[in-house]
Amino acid sequence: MNFTLMIDSMPALLRGTVVTIQLLAVTLTLGMALAVPLAILRVQRAPLLSWPVRAYIYFFRGTPLLVQIFLFYYGLAQFDAVRESLFWPYLRQPYVCALLTFVLHTAAYTANILRGAMEAVPAGEVEAARACGMRPAQVYRLILLPRAFRLGLPAYSNEVIGMLKGTSLASTVTVMELTGVANTIVAQSFSPYEIFVAAALIYLAITFVLTRALALVEHHWSRHMRPVDVPAAKVGQEEAHA
Amino acid sequence: MDILQGWGEAIARGAAVTVAVALMALALGLVWGVLGALARLSSSRILRRLGTIYTTVIRGTPELLIILIVYFGGTVALTALARKIVPDAGYVEVPSIAAGVFALSLIFGGYAAETIRGAFQAIPRGQIEAAEAFGLTGWVGFVHIRFPLMWRYALPALGNNWISLVKDTSLISVVGLEELMRVSAMATSVTREPFIFYLVAALVYLALTFVNTTLLGWMEARSQRGERRG
Numbered sequence: 477m478n479f480t481l482m483i484d485s486m487p488a489l490l491r492g493t494v495v496t497i498q499l500l501a502v503t504l505t506l507g508m509a510l511a512v513p514l515a516i517l518r519v520q521r522a523p524l525l526s527w528p529v530r531a532y533i534y535f536f537r538g539t540p541l542l543v544q545i546f547l548f549y550y551g552l553a554q555f556d557a558v559r560e561s562l563f564w565p566y567l568r569q570p571y572v573c574a575l576l577t578f579v580l581h582t583a584a585y586t587a588n589i590l591r592g593a594m595e596a597v598p599a600g601e602v603e604a605a606r607a608c609g610m611r612p613a614q615v616y617r618l619i620l621l622p623r624a625f626r627l628g629l630p631a632y633s634n635e636v637i638g639m640l641k642g643t644s645l646a647s648t649v650t651v652m653e654l655t656g657v658a659n660t661i662v663a664q665s666f667s668p669y670e671i672f673v674a675a676a677l678i679y680l681a682i683t684f685v686l687t688r689a690l691a692l693v694e695h696h697w698s699r700h701m702r703p704v705d706v707p708a709a710k711v712g713q714e715e716a717h718a
Numbered sequence: 719m720d721i722l723q724g725w726g727e728a729i730a731r732g733a734a735v736t737v738a739v740a741l742m743a744l745a746l747g748l749v750w751g752v753l754g755a756l757a758r759l760s761s762s763r764i765l766r767r768l769g770t771i772y773t774t775v776i777r778g779t780p781e782l783l784i785i786l787i788v789y790f791g792g793t794v795a796l797t798a799l800a801r802k803i804v805p806d807a808g809y810v811e812v813p814s815i816a817a818g819v820f821a822l823s824l825i826f827g828g829y830a831a832e833t834i835r836g837a838f839q840a841i842p843r844g845q846i847e848a849a850e851a852f853g854l855t856g857w858v859g860f861v862h863i864r865f866p867l868m869w870r871y872a873l874p875a876l877g878n879n880w881i882s883l884v885k886d887t888s889l890i891s892v893v894g895l896e897e898l899m900r901v902s903a904m905a906t907s908v909t910r911e912p913f914i915f916y917l918v919a920a921l922v923y924l925a926l927t928f929v930n931t932t933l934l935g936w937m938e939a940r941s942q943r944g945e946r947r948g
Contacts, residue, residue, distance in 0.1 A: 534924075535920070535924065537927075538923065538924045538927035538928070539885070539920040539923045539924055539927075540885040540886070540887075540888035540889075540899070540923055541885075542888045542889060542891070542899060543888060543899065543916055543919050543920045543923060544920070546899075546903070546912070546916045547912075547913065547916040547917060547920060550906060550912035550913075550916065551912045551913035551916050551917070552913070553912070554910075554911060554912055554913040554914075555913070637777070637778070640780075641779070641780035641781060641782075642780075643780075644780035644781075644782045644783055645782060645889075647782070648782075648892060655780060655782055655783055655786075658783070658786075659786065662786075662790060666790075666794070667794075668786070668787060668790035668791045668793075668794055669787075669791055669794070672783060672786055672787040672790070672791065673787070675783060676775070676779045676783055676784075676787070679778060679779050679780060679783065680774075680775065680778040680779060683777075683778035684778070
């Protein structure tokens with residue numbers, strides 16, 4: 477182990493880490509924005525609404541992320557219409573292409589999680605909401621979606637970690653995020669252990685922080701399920717009164 | 719097959735390599751998974767610690783990075799070893815298929831260890847007690863009762879891990895293995911039709927996923943044939 481090399485490479489690796497976190501943050505934000513309407517369409521009874529989303533989810537969950545990135549980055553350039561379009565200055569950038577693929581990818585997984593969670597919401601709660609006079613939009617906004625977010629959170633935590641690891645694939649289309657930087661340094665110094673292990677430790681640190689943060693959210697959102705902290709003495713007193 | 723411009727056979731061979739690599743990684747990965755689970759359930763604190771470190775590191779590190787570590791790390795180690803024996807030896811490269819299978823098996827094992835640990839714990843206590851009452855204790859009880867029962871609880875999650883594993887084989891193309899993804903990339907550089915060939919690759923992966931989900935559904939139903947149903 478050459479620790480000097482490890483320390484010398486740290487600034488570059490940390491710059492890559494910033495890109496990785498940036499990619500992840502934008503991916504998760506846009507992915508969620510896309511996943512909510514997709515999930516709502518997916519649970520509709522009308523086949524014309526649910527089937528396109530079903531096919532979309534099936535494609536993005538059934539194929540490797542690497543194929544999806546190559547399909548967007550190299551594949552789209554095959555079409556003259558794309559190359560002559562307004563978006564070409566953006567679509568030709570590896571960063572934008574990788575990001576776009578990640579957003580579509582995570583949206584499919586997240587929509588699937590939300591779909592499962594919405595289906596798991598007890599029917600009685602939806603009926604109660606309707607009986608209170610809520611319109612369909614209100615049922616989604618006030619009952620179904622908030623409940624689905626809570627129910628789907630454990631699965632979504634896994635998706636967040638999966639997506640963090642997925643961002644490493646941006647390096648295959650020359651984006652200099654953490655894995656890309658590490659790979660470049662290894663190609664120059666040929667000391668894979670030091671650099672890759674350092675990169676792996678950074679990923680592990682991010683995973684650790686994310687898992688902790690998501691566990692906190694989960695704890696916070698399940699506070700209505702926890703027993704109320706009532707001091708034992710007080711309970712006894714109340715019984716004495718009764 | 720005009721649309722494939724003669725690349726059909728190469729793509730089929732690539733798909734065969736993909737399946738073969740996935741199967742080899744599955745077999746080896748199940749070994750790591752069972753060992754990892756037993757380590758995590760062991761009474762020795764050191765073994766429990768090691769098991770936890772293994773699953774945590776694997777699940778928190780990108781699959782691509784693990785493949786790169788095994789491939790380049792293995793090459794450096796092999797080269798150093800060769801130079802110890804023959805001082806002026808050149809670079810000894812690890813074959814990408816060996817590095818790929820080993821890396822993927824480690825990844826699969828990391829996830830499988832968690833699944834299998836949970837499955838061992840899910841076996842109803844009474845069934846193990848019943849086995850012990852019949853004298854099936856220790857190793858015999860493990861082989862004939864606990865291990866087969868574990869499958870029933872582990873199968874659904876292991877099936878998901880397997881489907882991920884098949885998709886992860888595409889990452890070995892990065893270190894040069896000529897599987898489905900690499901063959902498709904080669905085809906695009908000749909034909910200049912990346913969209914068509916990456917779409918074909920995507921459809922082959924989709925077909926593999928479909929076959930696997932169907933197969934797993936059947937296996938799950940079969941694994942539960944002894945269960946009481948309400």
